[in-house]
Amino acid sequence: MDFAFVLIQLLNGLQYGLLLFLVASGLTLVFGIMGIVNLAHGSFYMIGAYLAWSLAGMLDSFAAAILLGVPLTVVLGMGLERLLFQHLYHRDHLYQVLLTYGLILVFEELRSVIWGDDVHGVAVPALLSGSIPLTDNLSYPIYRLVISGFCLLLAAALYWLIQKTRLGMMIRAGSSNREMVQALGINIKMLYTLVFALGVALAAFAGMIAAPVSSVYPNMGAQVLIICFVVVVIGGIGSVWGALLASILIGMTDTFGKVLLPEYAGMSTYLLMVLVLLWRPEGLFKRG
């Protein structure tokens, strides 16, 4: 195994991990702040991917598809929160699981009605379709680097938003004492709607930028959802930084697992979860 090969695997692992983070960060935020277990979160990833495919077809531009698609998913997130999710905040997790599982079925059915059941490919934008040569016969696609770049940018923006802005302080305060946040004159309903919509948009954006490398297919949300729950559990429920670290760990474990121990590749990420939980039952980062 030479250096270029390891480098490629590292980059793949990082790209997969960062993409997972975009989806998992919304899941863990919504759980940590509103206390909602959202099984339908993977569906937003799927919706993003299908939106990217269909809008790119209509507009004849992948970039335009994303620019239009992201605001659409924000609106979708706000609508869902106002209509459905806000009624779950004070309810038991069982109700949340029931509603959000139901939503998975609804979204899959709608997807089937609107976009059909075929597998689709999305072309990498021409501008980013090249590769960077690493050695004489190995090269790395620029688009994958761009994915990692966008994810890192968003992770940094999320860090800034949550840790450095007043809005972030209000969001964190809301997770510890909802009533006191209101007593200070802050509209917590609006705040929750925003956080939820942010989570939806991040997951959908991940689906959009992943579409050219992973293709677009029915039930693509389910796989992502399961692995994202693994990320949230490893990272520590509610911890965004835990989710970032866990996502990258899982990305690396999955990628190198496939290369080094192909016969156990399907198990590697779950083994990682077991090991982390044996070491730290509450995940890498405790909530707070």
Next chain:
Amino acid sequence: MTELDRPRTASSAEILLQASGLHTYYGASHILHGVDFHIRQGEAIGLMGRNGMGKTTLIRSLLGHVQPRQGCVNWRGAEVTQAAPHRIARLGAAYVPEGRGIFPNLSVKENLVMAARSGPDGRRDWTYERIMDTFPRLAERLDHMGGQLSGGEQQMLTIGRALLTNPQLLILDEATEGLAPLIARDIWQIIRTIRATGIATVIVDKNFGAVRDLADRCVVMVKGSVVFDDAAGRLTGEVVQKYLGV
């Protein structure tokens, strides 16, 4: 009655917050039985009563945290009975709840600045710098997490945070509860300072003597009703004995 016994605030000052005929329930339990309450601009009111008599429920009903089933609440004459708590807070009501309500997962500085704003009239009497001067102990601990502070410091933090919203009314529910006597004395001194700046205050505290000294008017509650509402000077030992059982 001598002139000294009269409320220090002219009774003609504008009424800031007024509640009439409040009936509030928690589930099936009837907590407030037709409470009338008002506070004028700049006035200090001692809200008294034994535990479980409805003081906190009255406060929560005034501030929109619980909806009264009957009766109405007005802020400067405009009805706010069904208004969300954050709307009432934005009108100028600040709340220091029992148990303090700091955010343990935010730093001291973040606790203070997260809700800081100008008052409803655009005035910004309380700035971050002024809070630092008023509470030097907080200034030394800005980077600590709220949860790491002592009880007294947490109380200062909650009061400082409330002041940074530049309110016209400050409601303090058991601000000195559980504090060592010396710390409690500091808190009383702070409350006196705030009072002198002209912010209307509602004070709930077990230390009846201190409340009476500070307040213009005292309101005593028994079993969800107001049984005494008069100038603080008229709160005789007899009344205290009868309703507060000390």
